[in-house]
Amino acid sequence: MFVNWALQEVNLKIVYYGPGLSGKTTNLEYIYRKIDPSLRGDLITLKTREERTLYFDFLQLEVGRIKGMKPKFNLYTIPGQVYYSHSRKIILRGVDGIVFVADSQADRMTENLDSLMDLEQNLIENGHSLQTFPWVLQYNKRDLPRVIPVSELNAKLNFHGIPTIEAVAARGTGVLETLKMAIQGVVGQVQKVI
Amino acid sequence: MMQLAEKTAEQFMLSTETFNQVNEILRELLASTRADFALFCDTNGNPITHHGKQHVVNLSGMSALAAGNFAATSEMARVIGEKEGFKFIFQEGERRNFYLCNVSYNFLLALIFEKTVALGLVRIFANKAVENLKGVLDKAAKAEQKASDFIDSEFGLLLGKEFDKSFSL
Numbered sequence: 392m393f394v395n396w397a398l399q400e401v402n403l404k405i406v407y408y409g410p411g412l413s414g415k416t417t418n419l420e421y422i423y424r425k426i427d428p429s430l431r432g433d434l435i436t437l438k439t440r441e442e443r444t445l446y447f448d449f450l451q452l453e454v455g456r457i458k459g460m461k462p463k464f465n466l467y468t469i470p471g472q473v474y475y476s477h478s479r480k481i482i483l484r485g486v487d488g489i490v491f492v493a494d495s496q497a498d499r500m501t502e503n504l505d506s507l508m509d510l511e512q513n514l515i516e517n518g519h520s521l522q523t524f525p526w527v528l529q530y531n532k533r534d535l536p537r538v539i540p541v542s543e544l545n546a547k548l549n550f551h552g553i554p555t556i557e558a559v560a561a562r563g564t565g566v567l568e569t570l571k572m573a574i575q576g577v578v579g580q581v582q583k584v585i
Numbered sequence: 586m587m588q589l590a591e592k593t594a595e596q597f598m599l600s601t602e603t604f605n606q607v608n609e610i611l612r613e614l615l616a617s618t619r620a621d622f623a624l625f626c627d628t629n630g631n632p633i634t635h636h637g638k639q640h641v642v643n644l645s646g647m648s649a650l651a652a653g654n655f656a657a658t659s660e661m662a663r664v665i666g667e668k669e670g671f672k673f674i675f676q677e678g679e680r681r682n683f684y685l686c687n688v689s690y691n692f693l694l695a696l697i698f699e700k701t702v703a704l705g706l707v708r709i710f711a712n713k714a715v716e717n718l719k720g721v722l723d724k725a726a727k728a729e730q731k732a733s734d735f736i737d738s739e740f741g742l743l744l745g746k747e748f749d750k751s752f753s754l
Contacts, residue, residue, distance in 0.1 A: 392596045392597070392732055393596075393597045393599070393627055393629065393631040393633075394596070394597065394598045394599065394732060395599050395604065395631075395633060396598065396599060396600050396601050396604070397599070397600075397601040397604035397605065397634075398604075401732070401736070402631045404629060404630075404631075425752055426751055426752055427751055427752075430751050432643050432645045432646055433643050433646055435643075435646045435649065435650065437653075446653060446657070447649075447653060449630075449645075449646060449649040449650075451645040451646070451649075452751070454744065454747035454748055454750070454751045455747045455750065455751075457740055457743045457744055457747060458735055458739075458740060458743070460735060462744060462747075463645070465630060465631070465645065465649065467649070477657075477660050478657070481653065481656040481657065481660070482653070484628070484629055484656070485627075485628075485629030485630075567752050570748075571745065571748050571749075574744065574745075574748065575741060575744075575745065578736055578740065578741040578744060579741065581732050581733050581736040582733060582736065582737060582738060582741070
């Protein structure tokens with residue numbers, strides 16, 4: 392969190408984490424299309440030639456003033472592929488809240504778990520842990536065949552009983568609700584620290 | 586007391602006084618170097634302030650890229666055994682050049698200048714500005730106000746409403 396008193400700005404960083412091709416960039420693209428253009432910057436994407444996220448995607452949003460302060464949300468995605476470990480560590484620096492985008496398909500469970508363990512490891516290195524850090528779980532791609540039931544996803548991924556939401560990011564289903572949930576989690580965390 | 590420039594905590598509070606002092610240093614830097622544009626941001630990618638001709642329209646995007654670029658380059662330095670990292674990043678363009686350096690651990694200074702401006706001049710005055718910025722940030726008293734002083738349950742409620750308005754939910 393960065394508070395600039397001179398400009399009355401509160402900057403919060405939210406990172407979309409998850410395995411490759413789970414739909415992190417798709418979440419940001421939908422938010423970019425949906426929000427009032429006067430309240431967002433450009434969507435910056437650093438992609439490979441194959442249209443995969445190479446480093447990160449970035450989008451800044453702002454909402455109206457609250458108690459005189461202007462909240463700004465810096466949304467980042469990470470590259471999901473296993474070998475971009477260094478990039479993920481860099482992007483997590485200064486993070487205030489996390490959206491973990493899990494792929495609901497049965498054959499992607501190992502990747503979901505690996506990515507979640509990678510996240511936990513990186514948080515621990517930064518002095519945090521999934522047990523206490525504000526994060527939400529998005530079960531994406533619910534429209535595809537052979538998806539795992541939510542109860543099973545909960546049993547395998549949601550071992551801390553955190554908020555979850557079902558989504559079809561390609562259609563925008565659950566995308567804004569996920570972001571709102573993550574923002575409320577960050578605000579709740581600030582209050583807990585009092 | 587841990588100094589602001591070295592502070593590694595998750596919450597940064599920048600007072601109006603410190604902000605004004607940073608602005609003054611940037612103004613002097615542009616006057617000394619004839620650089621076009623100076624951007625001061627943190628290493629998490631948050632823009633803090635800027636001066637000069639507005640070549641950069643998307644300041645938040647520029648800050649995120651500068652922070653990402655600097656962090657990636659620092660990793661490259663580590664890989665080749667440069668424990669202190671590289672001192673600066675320099676990119677040469679057709680018309681304009683780009684210079685980026687860190688100010689202690691938590692902040693970055695970026696400069697954009699025409700090809701006619703000598704890199705050596707920029708380096709000398711940027712180094713001086715970095716020292717001045719470190720002095721200002723080190724002297725900055727720990728902010729008395731914390732985020733939790735204004736981010737309360739009412740803030741959370743109002744934020745939810747503003748969020749819905751932004752997306753016409």
